Amino acid sequence: MTDMSFQVPYVRDQEAPRLPPPEGMVGIAHWLREGYFRSVGSGLVTLVLGALAVWIAWRVIDFAVLRAVWTGGSRDACLPAAGTAAGACWPFVADRFGQWLYGFYPIGERWRVNLCFLAGLMLIVPMLTPSFPWKMQNALLLLVVFPLFTLVMLTGGNFHLSIADYATTIGFLLFLTCLVPVWLLGLAQGLLRNKIGAWLAGVAFVLWLAWIFAGPEPVAIGGMAVPLLPVSILALLAVSAFLAVRLAIKGAGRPGIVVAANWGAVCLAALAILVFLDADFGLVTVETAQWGGLTLTLVVSVTGIIASLPLGILLALGRRSTMPVIRIVSICFIEVVRGLPLISVLFMASVMLPLFLPPGVNFDKLLRALIGVALFSSAYMAEVVRGGLQAIPKGQYEGAMSLGLSHWQTMIKIILPQALKIAIPNIVGNFISLFKDTTLVLVVGLFDLLGMAQTGLRDASWATPTTAPTGYLVLALIYWAFCFSMSRYATFTERRLNSARAR
Amino acid sequence: MTKDVTAIQGDKVPMWNDPKARALAIQVAVVAILAVAGLVILRNTISNLSRMGQNFGFAFLTKTSGFDIFQALVPYSSESTYARALAVGLLNTALISSLCVVASTMLGFVVGVMRLSKNRLAARIGGIYVEFFRNVPLLLQIFVWYSLIVLQTLPPPRDAYDFLGLSYLSNRGFMVPRPLFGAGSSSGLIGLLVALAAAVMLRRWARRRLEETGRSFPTVAVSLALLALLPMVGLLLAGLPVRLDFPVKTTFNFSGGLVIAPEFIALFLALSIYHATYIAEAVRAGVSAVSRGQTEAAQALGLSPAQALSNVVVPQALRVIIPPLATIYMGVIKNSSLAVAIGYPDLVAVGGTVMNQTGRAIEIVLIWMLVYLSLSLTTSVFMNWFNARMKLVER
CATH class of the missing domain: 1.10.3720.10 (MetI-like)
Structure with a gap:
């Protein structure tokens, strides 16, 4: 390879000199011609639109800055002197x-709004920044915790929940608990192996419908007015949920325990939310x-x-x-x-x-x-x-x-x-x-x-x-x-x- | 192993694992839940209504309304029925929507083309227009037009802008001549119908001639001329039965003529300008979607720039533009209901008044739903038809 078999006639070893662009392709004149005055029509459009734009911009600046009134405490400051047109009345904006x-x-409570706004901003900005990690946790905070926080902050919380509210939530959670084995073992096995629980839950559901349509009539037992239907519904659901959890833990082993524990955490979170809404944080309503x-x-x-x-x-x-x-x-x-x-x-x-x-x-x-x-x-x-x-x-x-x-x-x-x-x-x-x-x-x-x-x-x-x-x-x-x-x-x-x- | 396989193949799938049975069960459950919810709502509504001493029914529509509407396309007074008041509202909705559809389409096409223009100033101004008016709430724009432009900027009737004594523009509105149709005016309508029929036939003939001989015919110009001239001819033959009632300036106000109310002007401007931004974006997207190769191929075939635009680029761009246009037009119809904020008597505003007077919330809302849904449906059917006509017929 050392001796060349042919002579290379010519190889350029330096860059070719850069030539200037053709005449009329550079400079302001070209830029104007290319972008604004390509033809007679285009030139006319440029002139008309340019005049319009300048006029509007001038009117806005004239109104908002040049003639504007900057200080004052009432309408008198902004009233135009006779024969002149007044500009923007900025004291009005500052006042309002x-x-x-x-x-x-209430002015004394505005910090609560500010706090919510700040919290929202701190959650939304990382949520919208693609490179920021922990999107799942962030979404959870933004979609669940933040709304609750804002609700309590803005209203003042302390919602005075009744026993019925707690009972309804607990009943609903218990009803969902009956579905834990279904989640683990599939629809058929989950229900078949928990026949008693499923029946009890079904009866509770029917009773609940009946309650909705018939209305709650408390029954006097020993001088005490006991809302019989809700109490019995809750009792049925509690037994059913207990059976379901037992089946889940026995029937599915370790995964069953995990699912039951997770579900327990969700239930606790739901109850915690209720307590959070009910609690008195000393905020003015x-x-x-x-x-x-x-x-x-x-x-x-x-x-x-x-x-x-x-x-x-x-x-x-x-x-x-x-x-x-x-x-x-x-x-x-x-x-x-x-x-x-x-x-x-x-x-x-x-x-x-x-x-x-x-x-x-x-x-x-x-x-x-x-x-x-x-x-x-x-x-x-x-x-x-x-x-x-x-x-x-x-x-x-x-x-x-x-x-x-x-x-x-x-x-x-x-x-x-x-x-x-x-x-x-x-x-x-x-x-x-x-x-x-x-x-x-x-x-x-x-x-x-x-x-x-x-x-x-x-x-x-x-x-x-x-x-x-x-x-x-x-x-x-x-x-x-x-x-x-x-x-x-x-x-x-x-x-x-x-x-x-x-x- | 074999036994297991046959067991799986041979046994029937248990019902709860059969997708069909499951789907059926879920659907039955959904229907049941909806039915229960509906029953609960129905029961509550009936008991609430009876508590307020009301019953459901549309009989109230035949009662006297007792309120005035300042703009009515059909004869209306405070002695007319509620049904007629609602009809007036519906006609006003139809009027403002159709005018705004036309105006915003024209403005939107101009701005959309401006944004694609090689003139950089035009493109930039188009962009600023779109970005500004699209990002300010329509209701705010309506307020601005109404209070600033119409009520503050325009002069009182005393100093009204005078258009050759034919029309006057003041803060009471725009006074224009009102056409009065005397006996025999139908000849103009007949002329219009004849012109329409002639235009359709002309189009067919021109297309056939184009396909057979390759010679084109200026169909559009000739059709427009026909449409403009034939009604005139009809009216002339009938001895000009149409007269114009001109507005007359009195000391403090005007009499006669047709008054275009300030509310109408403000609403028209705001709706048209706002929706034109959306149409401009649709037009821009549509024209940009046509590849440059199409224009170049048209040039290579020797078509002039105008021919290339009208025969090659626009038909292809329209295919992209029309579907979003349908949505925008429905938006115009729906947003015309913002009229209620400045007191233009559209369907929602009139309905609201009727609701306040009679307390017939359910009936009025049902009427609204019926009207707006049928308007949407009509728009979408028409636009689908138009879209189907414009669609590229593929092999």
Whole structure:
């Protein structure tokens, strides 16, 4: 190899000199021509639009900065001198900003709202940061612990739960305990080997239905009024649950103990939640009628989105189910709700819901609106989740089946994590719509950010020609900042997902 | 081993492990739960209603409403029935929605094309428009248009903007001439129908000629001319039975003419501008979805840029644009219900008044559901039909 068999005539050993770009392809003139004055028409468009943009920008700056009134304590400061046009009335905004944020929440208690906001931020930011670990734990905190914390913080807790509330919860938990062997041993074995327990639970269920329809009539025993039906239902369920747990531990061995212990932990957590809601933390009670402003906007939209997530997932799965009844019920709900305007749903929730409830049961106005918003957004959420589900290839289902996973195992462990991840941009999009739509609650008499500001604008002590424009400008900027940053986040996740899939 | 296998194959699957039986059981359970819940709700509702001394029924619709509606497309007064009031509301909903659908489509297409323009300023301004108006709640926009633009910026009737003495724009609304149709006006309608029929036939003939000879025909321009001219001809033949009632400026207000209420103007502007952002995004996505190769191939075939756009790019872009358009149009119809916030008498606003007067919550909500669901259904059926027509016919 040492002696070359042929001569290389010429090899360039230096880089070729860089030539300047052709004449007329660089510089401001080219940039202008290429981007703004390609043709006569394009040039005209540039001139007209440019003039329009400059005019609007000038009007806004002139109004908001140059002519603006910056200090003052009442409307007199913002009244224009004779013959001049006044600018923005910033003292008005400064005076009202606290109310826009907190509504009529007592000023001394505003730290509670701030604390909730801070806690929410500290949970949401790591949740939305893709590289941050512990997503499961984070989600648990965000979706279960945080709402409870906020509920107690904002209302003041101390809900005065009755014995009946505790009894109902315990009864429900006991009833679910009867299903522990089913979880472990399968439907057939779980019920067959626990015949007595199953019968007892069944009898308790029938008694419960009877109780709902017949009404609770306490029976006098030895001079004491004993609610016979509820007590007997609880007793039956307790025996049944005991039998079920015994079967689980005996019949399934070590896994049985593990499942029973886990279930026990869940039950304890449920009871702990009850106690937490019942406890008196020394917080002053704040009626929901006092909530308002941005606080209410966030409460309504965040509750709506958190509540609609599980409902929407169930509806989406129902819509794709092979069982006709479930599919039809899901489709009907989704399509009916999606066909209705939110205003009519809110009207329905505030006017019709009280009619549906037993006489005497009365709901908080806010809670009624929340139910309406949650049902409304769950229909949209269902469609978003369905989109995610449809994007999962069939092979994933078949792979799960070949591993012997059951339907729910497949869904929870394989399909939903992937589908929800794909759906994140659209879920955020849903949240943006919901955030904007919360402004409609003012129709049913709740004062969110817009409602609060709207009532403030009619206040005689600040009535000037520029009060309304200033207020609307700030409101528009607040809403815009929230929605725009969320839509940027959606775009970011979408791009990230696309690049991950492209790999 | 063999025995086990035969045992598995031979035995019937136990009922609880049979997927069919399971599915049946689950569905029966769901139906049972829904039925129980429905019964409970029904029972509660009946007892609540009887406690309030009411019963369910639509008989109240024939009673006199007793309230006025400032904009009615059909004759209406406070002596009319509730049913007629609701019908007026429905017509107002239909009017504002259809006008906003048209306006937002036009504006949306312009902005969508602007965003794709090679002119960077146009693209940037289109982008700012979309990002701003899409991210501010519609209700806030309605308030802004209503209180700032319409009530504060426009002059009082005394100083109304005068359009050649034919129309006046003030904070009482836009006063325009009202057409009065005399006897024989139907000739104009007949002319319109004839023009429509002629346009359809012309289209068929032009297509056949295009397929047979390859020569094209300016169908759209000729059809538009027909549609504009034939009703005129019809009216002329009948001796011009249509007169215009012009608004007349009096000292403090106007008389005569047709008043377009400030609420209507504000709602129209807000709805059109808000939904145009969504349409612009749909248009942008649709046009970007057509690959550049299509345009280049069209150029290679010698089509002019205009021909390439109308014969190659737009038909393909429409296939992507139409499905989201259907959703947006339904959004326009639903969001027109925000009218209630500024007092434009649409179906929800009128229904709300009726509900307050009569306490008939269930009946009114049922009427709302029926109307909005049928409007949605009609829109989606129409858009599906349009979509099917536009769809690429594959081999």
